Amino acid sequence: MRRREYVTAVGGSVGALASTRIGTAQTVSLERVCPVDDATAVRPGGEILFEAAAAPGVEPTATEWRIDGPDGNEIDPGAPFYSYTHVTGQPAAYGRFDEPGTCEVSVAAAGRSVSWTVEVTEAAPGSPSVEVTPDPGPDATITVRDEIEVAASAADDFGTLRRLFWQEGRNATYVDSTDFSGSTATATYETTGGDAVWFIGDYPMMTWVACRDGRLSTARTEGPSVITWRGVSITGTNAPVRAGEDLLVEAEIEIDGDSTYHAFVDVAADLIVGHDPTHVDSETLEVFAGNTETVQLEFTTATVRNTQTFPVRVETRTDASETDVTVIGTDDAGSQGHLDVTGLETNAPVTGGERLEVTAALENTGNGPADRDVELVVGHDPTTVDTRSVIVDAGEATTVSLGYETYPVENDDEFPVRVGTGDDTASQTVLVHGRSGNGESGQATFAISVTGTNAPVTGGEWLSATAAVENVGDAAGTQDIELVVGRTPEVVDATSVTLAPDETATVSLGYETYPVRNDDTFPVTIRSPHASDTRTVTVHGRG
Known part of the structure; x- marks a missing residue:
């Protein structure tokens, strides 16, 4: 597959010193390429390609084209031959000859020149023919990832075909060329829709076919729509x-x-x-x-x-x-899978009247999905205090958070908490501190009150929360204050605080949020061994 390459050549001419972009001087030469001979003929209204070989090459601005002859005949070094010279360094132009007579066409570069004599007469050979067709055609719609093949066929009754030039119609820019010979020839240009920007922009593709004596014809085609x-x-x-x-x-x-x-x-x-x-x-x-x-x-x-x-x-x-x-299905709900309780975590001890939270790790060890109601049961006289419904695929694991507000007991109380799935249970003993300290002195009890967060933040940014910590006990003490985030609680930061009775301190905790694509809203909790306080925050997605 051909790909477009845009390069730049340095300029010069025969026996002369041409100044290049890099500040050096080079000796260059010019010789005729098309027409090959110094004389040619064309019918009125016909076109001729003029091309010279330059070594090491020239830029379009380093060449000067001239025509001497009847008015109405003209030389155009423009598209596609201006861009052709820019790519190849070969001076090229085309002339249109409407008036009968004899013309002199020349090109000069850096003080050197070559010329051709053109006779404009009805007796001259006719122009070559050329047809061009894209596949898919103009009525088709393709994507930028699809292939496009443009086919061209040319014919010359005098058997002197020389070259076909491909030109993109967007900026009338030279794309590629194919050498020809004989009376008939074909060529294809292949590209993808994403590279064919002229088709994307609703411009045509053009071909120019030249013979050895310079006789020239052109054809164009619209391409498919590219989405x-x-x-x-x-x-x-x-x-x-x-x-x-x-x-x-x-x-x-x-x-x-x-x-x-x-x-x-x-x-x-x-x-x-x-x-x-x-x-x-x-x-x-x-x-x-x-x-x-x-x-x-x-x-x-x-x-x-x-x-x-x-x-x-x-x-x-x-x-x-x-x-x-x-x-x-309704008949299968709860009958498939086996949901084990593989771990328990709690925020105990808490003080009577505060929320006790229990997080259970669950795993489906069965061979089908497990659709279960997970229950939190507390006390020596078992009481169900919270329930969550979950569906877990075979071989998968999840966590669930349950909890309840404890009774404001006066004295310390220890009792079991149990999480059950119907397939399995796990239990743990927790401590709830009495509000009177059970009549004992010398206990530090830290109360928590969240005072603010910097939410909302964007995923990947730092999320912080502040809280007032007060020692409501009757003795000095040091306790760990933790920041817990998420519906599946996770400790992400902690600090140690020392307070005298009735003394208050402010703590600030935080962490770097995950760079989520979508907005996420979840709880953040600051807790001591005896108390906690929760706020709901939002982290904006980056996507």
């Missing part, structure tokens, strides 16, 4: 879901195109579901060429009795992405 590539990739779903619930599918849309011509692109994203494909949702979004955006599609699943796994596909005009999802 952006609307790429799509499914990035996640909320599957498995229960039958009758909403299934969410998130996908990333990527635009591959030329921002000069395509700019903002409207992309329709369609959600297709099932083995018998059914269109269930659609969303149109605007994406700038070269960028990506995220789209979320959804539909309400059918209330089926048996668990089903089926494909979901997100389609754009040019691309598609597919994945499988599972919907748990």
Whole structure:
């Protein structure tokens, strides 16, 4: 496949010293290339290519073309031959000859010149013929990733074909050339839609065919319409879901195109579901060429009795992405999988009246999805105080946070807390401090009050929270103050505070947030061994 290369050559002429861009002087030469001989003929209204070989080469601005002869005949070193000279260093131009008679055409560079005598007469040979056709054709629509082949065929009754020049129609710029010979010849130019910017800009492609004696013809063709590539990739779903619930599918849309011509692109994203494909949702979004955006599609699943796994596909005009999802049937809910409790963490000890939080690590060790209600049971006389519903795929793990507000007991109380899934349980003994300190003296108890955060922040930035810490106990003490974040609680920062009774201090804790693509809202808690306070914060996505 040919690719366009734009290079620059230095200028000069025969036996003369030409000044180059790098400040040196070189001796150059000129000789005729087309027409090969110093005399040629053309019919009135015909065109001739003039080309000279320059060593080591000249720039278009270093050449001077002249024509002496009847008015109405003219020389044009312009497109495609101005750009041809710029690329090759070969002085080239074409002349149009309307008036019969004899003309003298010359080109000079750095004090040297070559010339041709042109006789304009009805007795001269006719111009060669040329036809050019693109594949796909002008009525087609392709993407910037598709291939284009432009075919040209030329013929000359006198058997002197010499060269075909390819010219892009956008800026009338030389692209490539193919040497010919004989009476008939063909050539192709291959490129991708993304490189054919003249087709993107609705300009034609042109070919010029020249014979050895300079006789010249041109042809042009419109190309196909070239649109952006609307790429799509499914990035996640909320599957498995229960039958009758909403299934969410998130996908990333990527635009591959030329921002000069395509700019903002409207992309329709369609959600297709099932083995018998059914269109269930659609969303149109605007994406700038070269960028990506995220789209979320959804539909309400059918209330089926048996668990089903089926494909979901997100389609754009040019691309598609597919994945499988599972919907748990009403008869199967809770009957598949085996959900083990693999770990427990709590924020104990807390003071009576404060919230006790329990985080359980769960793992599905069965061979199917586990749809379970996870319960928090507390006390020697077991009482269910909180419940969460979860669905965990076979072999997958998750965490769940449960909790409740403890009773404001006067004396310290120790009791078991238990998390159960129906398949497994795990327990731990916790301590709740009495508000009177159980009649004992000498205890430091730190109360917490969050005073502020710097939320919202953008993903990747520092999130900080401040809190007032007060020793409400009757003795001095030192305690660790922790910052806990997320729906799956995680300690991200901590500091040690020493306070006398009734003394208050301010603490500031923080951490570098994860560079999320989408907005995320979650709790942040500052806690001591006896108390905690929580705020909800938002981290803005970067995408």
